C-alpha cells in the first residue's frame with residue numbers, strides 16, 4: 001500500500017500551455033531542492049492526487065470569469081452576473097459532488113453581515129461563504145480547512161466599483177478552482193471520510209479585509225468542540241509569468257508565519273515535504289513569512305487564533321494583472337493550477353488521515369545526569385484507533401527541516417540522552433499504522449519569551 005518515493009532533484013516538467021502563448025520552457029526555469037524527510041506515499045491519496053483534472057478546473061475558471069464581476073457589493077439577484085449568481089453556482093457545483101458521493105459532502109451557505117470599515121460610507125456587506133464539509137470518520141471534531149476566495153475586484157482602479165468587469169481569473173478564481181477540485185476528488189475517493197473532517201471553503205469579502213475568512217475562523221474558534229488542525233488558503237495560484245518576463249511553472253510558494261517552531265511554520269514544512277512526495281517535480285517553496293509584504297490573505301485570521309495556517313501563491317507575480325480588469329483567464333496556466341491543486345489534495349488528505357498533533361509536550365533536565373539528559377512527557381492523542389506511536393523530532397535552530405527522528409513507540413514519555421537540546425528544536429509527532437504523520441508539536445521554552453510577555457518569569 002505504501003511506498004517510499006525519494007525524488008532527488010526537481011524534474012524538468014513542462015506545465016505551461018493552457019491558454020497561454022508559447023513561452024521559453026523549463027530549461028530556463030528556477031528549481032528548488034527537494035526537502036529531506038519525505039513522508040511515505042499512501043496509494044489511496046496518490047490516486048486522488050492523480051485524479052485532479054485540468055479540464056474540470058478550466059471549466060470552473062471559465063464559469064467564474066463569466067459572472068463578469070464577483071465584487072462583494074455586486075448584484076445578488078441576477079442569475080448570470082455578480083457575486084450572488086457566482087455563489088449559487090459554487091453551491092450547486094458542490095451539491096452535485098455531494099450527490100455523486102451519496103451525500104458525503106454537507107454543503108451550506110455561511111453568511112456574515114459585516115461593516116466594510118475601509119470604505120468611507122461604511123456599507124454593511126452580506127458576505128456569504130460557501131462551505132462543504134466531508135465529515136471525519138474517527139475524529140470528526142478535528143477539522144482541516146482549505147479555502148480560496150471567490151470574490152473579485154478592480155481595487156487598483158477603484159475599491160468600490162461593484163459593476164464594472166472584474167474577471168478575477170487568477171485572484172482568486174484560481175484558488176476557488178483549487179478548492180472545488182480538491183473537494184470533488186476527495187469526496188469521490190473518500191466517500192466515508194478520512195479520520196478528520198475537511199471543510200472546503202469558497203470564501204468572500206477577502207478584498208475588503210478578509211471578511212469571510214474572519215467570520216469562518218471566529219465561528220470555528222467559538223465552537224469549543226472543534227479542534228482546527230490546519231488552514232490553508234490558495235490565493236493567486238495561476239500565473240506562471242512574472243511581471244519582468246521570467247517563467248516559473250515548477251514551484252509554488254507557501255507562506256508560513258512566525259514563530260519558527262510554531263504551528264504555521266510546521267504546516268509550511270509539512271506542505272513542502274508532502275508536496276514533494278506526492279507531486280514530484282513540482283516544488284513547494286517554504287517562505288518563512290506570514291505573507292507578502294504589506295499584503296494579506298485568508299489564512300491570517302486563522303493564524304491570529306494560533307492555528308497552523310498558511311498561504312499558497314504562485315512564485316512570480318504580475319501585479320499588473322491583479323485587482324485590475326485584465327486579470328483574465330488567458331494569463332492563467334491551467335496545468336499549473338492543477339499542480340497546485342494536487343499539492344493541496346495531498347496535504348489536506350494527509351493531514352486528515354494523520355493522528356492529531358500531540359499536546360502537552362514537557363521537557364525537564366534529568367538532574368542525575370548533571371543536566372545533559374532530558375525527560376520528555378506528553379499527553380496521549382485521542383480518537384486515533386490506528387495510532388502506531390510517536391516520534392521525537394530534532395531540528396537545528398537554523399535548519400529548515402527536521403534532521404533526526406527518534407521513534408519511541410506507544411509511549412507518552414521518553415528520556416533523550418546524549419543530545420545537546422539547548423542548540424535544537426525538540427518536537428514530537430504521532431503516526432498511524434499506515435505511516436501518516438501528524439504535524440510536529442515543538443517544546444516551547446518559557447524563558448525564551450520577550451520581556452513584554454505577560455507571564456511571570458519562571459525560576
Ligand SMILES: [Zn+2]
Nearest residue numbers: 171172235236
Ligand atoms: Zn486574492
